Amino acid sequence: MTFLEVTAFLLDGFKISLLIFAVTLLCGAPLGLPIAFCSMSKFKPLKALSKVIVWIVRGVPLMLQIFIIYYVPGLLFDFPLFSKIDIFMLINYGIEDAGRIVAVLIAFTINYACYFSEIYRGGIESISRGQYEAGYVLGLTQSQVFRKIVLKQVVKRIVPPMSNEIITLIKDTALANCIMVAEIIKQAKELAATDAMVWPLFYTGVFYLIFVGILTILLSKLEKKLSYFRG
Amino acid sequence: MAHLVVENLTKTFGTLKVLKGVDFSLEKGEVLAIIGSSGSGKTTLLRCLNFLETADGGQITVSGRPLLDGYNNDEDIRKKRLNFGLVFQSFNLFPQYSVLENVCLAPELHAQEKPDFKANKAAILADIRKNGMELLEKVGLADKADAYPCQLSGGQQQRVAIARALALSPEILCFDEPTSALDPNLTGEVLRVIRSLKTSDRTMIVVTHEMDFARKVADKVIFMANGIIEEEGTPEQVFGNPQSELTKAFLTGFDFTED
Numbered sequence: 505m506t507f508l509e510v511t512a513f514l515l516d517g518f519k520i521s522l523l524i525f526a527v528t529l530l531c532g533a534p535l536g537l538p539i540a541f542c543s544m545s546k547f548k549p550l551k552a553l554s555k556v557i558v559w560i561v562r563g564v565p566l567m568l569q570i571f572i573i574y575y576v577p578g579l580l581f582d583f584p585l586f587s588k589i590d591i592f593m594l595i596n597y598g599i600e601d602a603g604r605i606v607a608v609l610i611a612f613t614i615n616y617a618c619y620f621s622e623i624y625r626g627g628i629e630s631i632s633r634g635q636y637e638a639g640y641v642l643g644l645t646q647s648q649v650f651r652k653i654v655l656k657q658v659v660k661r662i663v664p665p666m667s668n669e670i671i672t673l674i675k676d677t678a679l680a681n682c683i684m685v686a687e688i689i690k691q692a693k694e695l696a697a698t699d700a701m702v703w704p705l706f707y708t709g710v711f712y713l714i715f716v717g718i719l720t721i722l723l724s725k726l727e728k729k730l731s732y733f734r735g
Numbered sequence: 736m737a738h739l740v741v742e743n744l745t746k747t748f749g750t751l752k753v754l755k756g757v758d759f760s761l762e763k764g765e766v767l768a769i770i771g772s773s774g775s776g777k778t779t780l781l782r783c784l785n786f787l788e789t790a791d792g793g794q795i796t797v798s799g800r801p802l803l804d805g806y807n808n809d810e811d812i813r814k815k816r817l818n819f820g821l822v823f824q825s826f827n828l829f830p831q832y833s834v835l836e837n838v839c840l841a842p843e844l845h846a847q848e849k850p851d852f853k854a855n856k857a858a859i860l861a862d863i864r865k866n867g868m869e870l871l872e873k874v875g876l877a878d879k880a881d882a883y884p885c886q887l888s889g890g891q892q893q894r895v896a897i898a899r900a901l902a903l904s905p906e907i908l909c910f911d912e913p914t915s916a917l918d919p920n921l922t923g924e925v926l927r928v929i930r931s932l933k934t935s936d937r938t939m940i941v942v943t944h945e946m947d948f949a950r951k952v953a954d955k956v957i958f959m960a961n962g963i964i965e966e967e968g969t970p971e972q973v974f975g976n977p978q979s980e981l982t983k984a985f986l987t988g989f990d991f992t993e994d
Contacts, residue, residue, distance in 0.1 A: 637827065643845065652844065657831060733883050734830055735830030735884075
């Protein structure tokens with residue numbers, strides 16, 4: 505295989521990595537918000553439930569969570585949902601790994617939503633009471649105070665920890681190969697196994713590095729954009 | 736009936752009785768200075784008036800309307816709050832908004848709720864901005880309209896906070912130790928602004944440690960101690976001839992009683 509062919513082969517895998525990255529970010533980031541609000545709720549049972557979920561999801565390796573999501577429907581209910589999706593999509597649309605990818609997306613979204621929720625919670629709780637009270641004495645509603653006063657200050661404060669988490673996310677996508685999803689590392693391992701080529705495995709690092717480089721530039725742009733105010 | 740009447744106001748935090756029955760009244764246009772040591776209940780009193788805390792008992796009446804009427808849902812509280820304005824010790828400007836935006840934010844949000852807003856949007860917003868600029872001129876900061884709070888000194892920030900409170904034309908404007916967070920050389924500019932706001936129809940309540948200011952500007956002075964009004968009267972009475980031992984003890988901490 506030529507260098508270009510290897511690159512194209514790995515790029516196919518990296519597309520899957522990017523798909524996992526994008527879906528996790530697009531679904532996990534909004535999902536983190538209700539979880540954060542539950543964790544801050546004054547209603548004790550809801551708060552406790554939310555804290556326990558966050559504890560479990562953050563306390564168990566993501567790889568194990570992928571296994572659990574993927575295997576539990578089959579083991580517990582004798583209904584291997586994701587294998588069935590795999591087969592269905594392969595036969596009807598010729599799409600490979602669809603069920604496995606869905607399982608990975610679910611595991612990743614839940615996992616990252618919990619991490620994001622803690623970042624949101626930290627950001628929201630770091631805003632001083634005075635900001636809320638200043639809004640209230642001006643006759644604003646709770647929702648106006650949150651949307652018009654607190655939110656942007658929270659966004660400013662959570663950009664650095666979110667950046668960290670987002671950069672971790674693209675590298676975590678490699679975990680999908682534990683259930684044989686053809687992301688970039690899995691592709692490289694396949695080359696090692698079938699063509700006895702080990703260098704593509706190391707070459708995959710370049711793909712991650714380039715993507716993380718782009719992310720870093722974008723995120724620091726966002727950070728700069730919010731640097732016009734302090735607080 | 737007086738413009739503002741506070742009767743037997745009580746507030747307890749847990750087991751701590753912070754207000755043990757506070758009574759006073761103010762006529763329209765009067766300036767009340769509340770003095771007293773930390774923990775005497777001054778700030779809690781202001782916070783109860785502004786509904787940042789809900790008083791446990793008693794009554795607050797503004798222009799004959801009793802406010803502690805048992806209607807306490809968010810919308811009711813919001814309406815009641817608008818009787819009062821509050822300037823905080825720590826300014827609490829909104830950092831992401833420019834000075835003018837800080838002043839105009841609340842009027843704009845209130846205007847958006849009115850049914851005719853969509854039809855006259857441009858005119859209403861222009862009006863709010865114009866009013867905002869006038870208020871900034873009043874506090875001497877028209878040239879800082881486009882600056883952000885982090886670019887201002889503490890004294891300037893507090894003057895913006897005053898303009899922001901004025902933007903909703905509250906009937907009664909409250910100040911919670913407005914100069915306590917400021918460097919001594921910056922208190923003058925803020926006190927001058929507060930003094931300039933004294934007009935026949937603007938009632939003001941100032942919690943302050945600036946005795947000189949209280950003496951010169953206030954029409955009425957209240958000395959609070961341990962959750963009650965220990966002494967009340969004109970500045971001449973309270974500063975010149977205090978009756979209560981507690982008041983005397985408190986005022987000897989400040990070396991102006993003789994002059």
